[in-house]
Amino acid sequence: MQNQLIQMEIRVVIFSLKDSRLSVLLLPIQLERLPGLWELPGREIQPGLSLEDQAGQSIQKIVGDREFYLEQLYTYGDLDHNPEDQTISIIYFALIPSNIQIIQSKNALAPCWFPIEELPRLATNHQDILEYALRRLRYKLEYSAVGFELLPEFFSLSELQHTYELILGVKLDKRNFRRRILEAGVIEPTPQRRMGEGRPAQLYRYRDDAIAEVKARRLFP
Amino acid sequence: MQNQLIQMEIRVVIFSLKDSRLSVLLLPIQLERLPGLWELPGREIQPGLSLEDQAGQSIQKIVGDREFYLEQLYTYGDLDHNPEDQTISIIYFALIPSNIQIIQSKNALAPCWFPIEELPRLATNHQDILEYALRRLRYKLEYSAVGFELLPEFFSLSELQHTYELILGVKLDKRNFRRRILEAGVIEPTPQRRMGEGRPAQLYRYRDDAIAEVKARRLFP
DNA sequence: CCAAAAGTGTTCTATGTACACCCATGC
DNA sequence: GCATGGGTGTACATAGAACACTTTTGG
Numbered sequence: 042m043q044n045q046l047i048q049m050e051i052r053v054v055i056f057s058l059k060d061s062r063l064s065v066l067l068l069p070i071q072l073e074r075l076p077g078l079w080e081l082p083g084r085e086i087q088p089g090l091s092l093e094d095q096a097g098q099s100i101q102k103i104v105g106d107r108e109f110y111l112e113q114l115y116t117y118g119d120l121d122h123n124p125e126d127q128t129i130s131i132i133y134f135a136l137i138p139s140n141i142q143i144i145q146s147k148n149a150l151a152p153c154w155f156p157i158e159e160l161p162r163l164a165t166n167h168q169d170i171l172e173y174a175l176r177r178l179r180y181k182l183e184y185s186a187v188g189f190e191l192l193p194e195f196f197s198l199s200e201l202q203h204t205y206e207l208i209l210g211v212k213l214d215k216r217n218f219r220r221r222i223l224e225a226g227v228i229e230p231t232p233q234r235r236m237g238e239g240r241p242a243q244l245y246r247y248r249d250d251a252i253a254e255v256k257a258r259r260l261f262p
Numbered sequence: 263m264q265n266q267l268i269q270m271e272i273r274v275v276i277f278s279l280k281d282s283r284l285s286v287l288l289l290p291i292q293l294e295r296l297p298g299l300w301e302l303p304g305r306e307i308q309p310g311l312s313l314e315d316q317a318g319q320s321i322q323k324i325v326g327d328r329e330f331y332l333e334q335l336y337t338y339g340d341l342d343h344n345p346e347d348q349t350i351s352i353i354y355f356a357l358i359p360s361n362i363q364i365i366q367s368k369n370a371l372a373p374c375w376f377p378i379e380e381l382p383r384l385a386t387n388h389q390d391i392l393e394y395a396l397r398r399l400r401y402k403l404e405y406s407a408v409g410f411e412l413l414p415e416f417f418s419l420s421e422l423q424h425t426y427e428l429i430l431g432v433k434l435d436k437r438n439f440r441r442r443i444l445e446a447g448v449i450e451p452t453p454q455r456r457m458g459e460g461r462p463a464q465l466y467r468y469r470d471d472a473i474a475e476v477k478a479r480r481l482f483p
Numbered sequence: 484c485c486a487a488a489a490g491t492g493t494t495c496t497a498t499g500t501a502c503a504c505c506c507a508t509g510c
Numbered sequence: 511g512c513a514t515g516g517g518t519g520t521a522c523a524t525a526g527a528a529c530a531c532t533t534t535t536g537g
Contacts, residue, residue, distance in 0.1 A: 046309045047270065049270065086268065086339075087341075088341055088345075091339060092339040092340075092341070094342065115334065117313075118312060118313035119313075120308075121311050121315065127309045127310075129313070198517090199517095215517085216501095216519075217501085219517080221499095236508075236509085237514090237515075238510095238513085238514050239515030240508055240515060240516040240517075241515095242516060419489085419490090420489070435527075436489090436491095437491070438526080438527070440490080440491085442526095458487090458488075458536090459486080459536075459537095460486080460487035461487080461488055461490075461534035461535050462489080462535060463488075
């Protein structure tokens, strides 16, 4: 049986906002002193558990038992490139609210957030995977309103707009942004308000009854 | 090592036009006399060859050594559903020009085209996979001009329009269709014309230098 | 000359884009 | 009372949708 040669792994691209920058979670590789080489978190595929749950567990191991957005990205398997490396990698990507902290486990290597413009040296094809994940994130943001998945449960429209601007890399018009995001019907106002400098902001949250995917046209620009 | 329990397979959803209907290629299952049960073509994953090439070979085995559109669809692995069925299925979908014939191989079971409205009983989750592939095909057709992948090398704009109408299930305006498909810049006119009933039609073909994905907005409808 | 399919522009409507001022709070 | 971020509507430009007749060939 030939499959014994082939390794199957799940890897996850975990995006979050750290210090107002879009960041991704990476683990250091400690393979015979490879200095400064990092990789996407993941694990060998195990029987008895769905792929999605296995991806979810890989993430919960790092950020704890919280809810997050999770979606399959792509399955990589360039088994023709290197006879020594017969690995199939099923990649998921996740969006984690910015207020969630990394769990420190003693025996594991410490994961670390990297802003996407300041990535370290990455293992094998993880650079390509990350770039693809980022394209997909931007694409999803333009067409479906998933930006709030990177924010805490309650957030203001300005916070949401800043998130979009950060990820898409463009300035958005405040009035147009608000109109469209509200028309999309994915978020709803709450009684809460946030105090700070200036006028208090109305806080919004995700609507449970919202349709998962916005069939409509592109939202942003 | 746990992976020995897990089966890894490639499956392909092959779309083509047969008798002016969108059809999909299926193989009969001959597993201890299961009558009328069909499945998507595929094979066990082997080492040494990229996943895409393995999908391509699965298709070429049936339709011969022709070019076709091929794209990864999704990776299914509900390993939690049935302890006996620990299978991960990496699904590709392909578009085959309508003039290409099935190769008859003696020792293999005969594959067969089924119009998508008249599908037979399908194995395991292949019905779901097929429905997802169809959604993705319609989606791609709306946003990027891949419809010609289902036609022979040379085709008229009317043929292309009929293809779109068939798959999307809506009537399209002739003038708007032509304007948009030409503005997309994916096809170009050729000196050839097709004679038939009525006025001869200008024939078009795919432009080699066309950009793979149309970044633009939705094309249809 | 008639049948059959190919080919061709313009008007109207909807959507997207650009833009500037008032409001509520903390200090 | 002023500095700070929150909140609001309208006019214009562009893209999409609806629409009918002329052209070229074969029989």
